[in-house]
Amino acid sequence: MSTEIELKLQLSPKAATRLAKHPLLANIPAQNQHLLNTYFDTPGLELHQRRVAVRFRKKGWQWLCTVKSAEPASGGLAMRSEWETQATPGTFDFSHVDNDDFRRFLEARIDQLEPVFTTDFKRQIWHVPFGESQIELAIDRGHIESRGLRLPICEIELELLSGKVDDLFWLTRQLQGDHHLHPAIASKAERGYNLFLDTPLAPFKARPAAIDADMSPVGAFRAIALNCLEHFQRNEQGLLSCSDPEFVHQARVALRRLRSAIKLFAPILPADFVAAYGQTWQTLASALGEARNWDVFLSETLPPFQAAFPCNKDGKRLQKIAQRKAKNARKSVTTLLAVDEYPRLLLEFTAAVYTLGETLPLPLEEFARQQLARHARKARQFAKNHADLSSAERHKMRIAFKKLRYTLEFLAPLAPPAKLRPYLAALARLQDELGQINDCVTAESMVTKAIGNSSNHAIQAWISGRHALLIERLDGALQTWLAQRLPR
Structure with missing residues (x-):
């Protein structure tokens, strides 16, 4: 062989x-x-x-x-x-x-x-x-x-x-x-x-990275980073040739996972690697974020309002504006993928990941325990004080839970499956609730930019009301998660 x-x-x-x-x-x-x-x-x-x-x-x-x-x-x-x-x-x-x-x-x-x-x-x-x-x-x-x-x-x-x-x-x-x-x-x-x-061309979802306890932390990072890169590349053709918004969603998730992996493993990675690639993907990630925000507004935020108020002029006007914004945002993504620097970045990053040298002689399981405990501790601090959080602090809480979920998914092969499943299920429900709250905050900002800020706009009042209801029901998801024990 x-x-x-x-x-x-x-x-x-x-x-x-x-x-x-x-x-x-x-x-x-x-x-x-x-x-x-x-x-x-x-x-x-x-x-x-x-x-x-x-x-x-x-x-x-x-x-x-x-x-x-x-x-x-x-x-x-x-x-x-x-x-x-x-x-x-x-x-x-x-x-x-x-x-x-x-x-x-x-x-x-x-x-x-x-x-x-x-x-x-x-x-x-x-x-x-x-x-x-x-x-x-x-x-x-x-x-x-x-x-x-x-x-x-x-x-x-x-x-x-x-x-x-x-x-x-x-x-x-x-x-x-x-x-x-x-x-x-x-x-x-x-x-x-x-x-x-x-x-048929179809959106590609993340699949588990092949890691095991015998790997070093650098070896595990290599497998995870390349898994994230594959996740992105397999949605690349759909970004360029298909209008299905799920390609944008999956590509955005792929880059979020990649950037989270770099931050997660930063303590054992060479400082020059983290400095070079920690922010390298930011421009493309921001363009995908803008496209995704307008896709969510068009497919999830606006339709319930239009169904409740079919004759409201704001809804019809916003739909036209949002469709134009979504088209322009998608064009920004395809423009970035067309520049010569993009294929060079793919190659340079792959080369840098494959040629990473070992740093600290730390067992992967010990590194995983440290990182999971750190992210879980930060998330619990937010969760216990959630009733007193401002909108900005609640956004930080959402990011903390997102990082915890990515950390668990990356390191899942090292955790006992029977303990991992209920914990991830509670975390996924909580993240979904926090995501909907964030969608409302984002939608409020987008509506203000599109048609201005006024108490006369029914859609702004509707989004604010939905936002308040989502915050009220957040406590149940937080308590369910707080009752779980970290799988390790």
């Missing part, structure tokens, strides 16, 4: 042609290949469900059988276990897979395997000596085909053959300086399955 470490970046066909003439490749002979691959799976797509790919590849006159097991990718970087051997097309032999349980899983399904999709592309390859490393740079151009449908392929892959991951990123930085190269996380296999299944 080999472990494949590669960076995948998308580019335009014109950029691919220019890249092939890059000075770094000028004195290196290129290899040209035509690769035809057929991917196989069971009728129930069991391999796909386990993030496994099995393919036959025709490479010149040679046929190869390849098995890959993939980990989630972030910032374009993927690390995969790979087994490959010469083969006869259509004859499956997994004896070269040296993971016994995995091999038995594959062998038990040989009779069920059938073709699902093909990839057909031409590849130019350069073996680039760079720094202390040997890196394979490949430009792939062609298509993916399934059930008569096609998707284009135009991408580059940089694979670390030997040496250091740092060099892989440094080479990519040099290429990015001259060409618009965008880190990609969807492999050809993933896109092939999406084509086969005719999978």
Whole structure:
């Protein structure tokens, strides 16, 4: 078995042609290949469900059988276990897979395997000596085909053959300086399955980061940060091409989680890393926040008022203003994603996370206990005094509970599930109540900006009344949470 470490970046066909003439490749002979691959799976797509790919590849006159097991990718970087051997097309032999349980899983399904999709592309390859490393740079151009449908392929892959991951990123930085190269996380296999299944573009929600007690705090941060980055990147296409507001919501949550993770792990991270990336995402996060606020106003705040007062002019006027504001806010987000600095930020952050060195020799479980206790203590102080809090202090309380929830979700694999579930459920209910209160505060500000401040505006009075009712019922959610014990 080999472990494949590669960076995948998308580019335009014109950029691919220019890249092939890059000075770094000028004195290196290129290899040209035509690769035809057929991917196989069971009728129930069991391999796909386990993030496994099995393919036959025709490479010149040679046929190869390849098995890959993939980990989630972030910032374009993927690390995969790979087994490959010469083969006869259509004859499956997994004896070269040296993971016994995995091999038995594959062998038990040989009779069920059938073709699902093909990839057909031409590849130019350069073996680039760079720094202390040997890196394979490949430009792939062609298509993916399934059930008569096609998707284009135009991408580059940089694979670390030997040496250091740092060099892989440094080479990519040099290429990015001259060409618009965008880190990609969807492999050809993933896109092939999406084509086969005719999978619609859908908002991507956060999934748990793969951490365990044997990791160091820095190792856990690496897994969590890249998990957050994947969460954001998988909503990127929806931000650019779809009007569904849930893409904005999920992208905003992803950046909130990422920034919370940096703050959470700041005590064990290098100071220069925290200084460099603690605020780096602020501009994009603010743009997403503005877009999300108008989406919530249009979908959640305004409709109940319009239903209660269908003839009120403020409601109709505000709807037109809010729709225009939401459109402009969404445009600000897509503008930020279109600038050259954005793909460079993805790469730089991924490089910085992957190359983090160890700092304090602190066990992860001890670090988790310290951080959970700190955030829970701060939240409890707010909760016990909530009746006397001002609006600004109540906002700080909401942020404290949000940080506590993210901390628990990040470190969930270390907590006893039976204790974690009721605590998280009470925390989620409380956070929802606080979120609705904050939506009212935000809506009041937005209405004032849109139509001015006046006691004659029915919607301002309606929002104020709703705000007061939500604060009255907050005590129940706070008491339910206060009755819970911190899971540890």
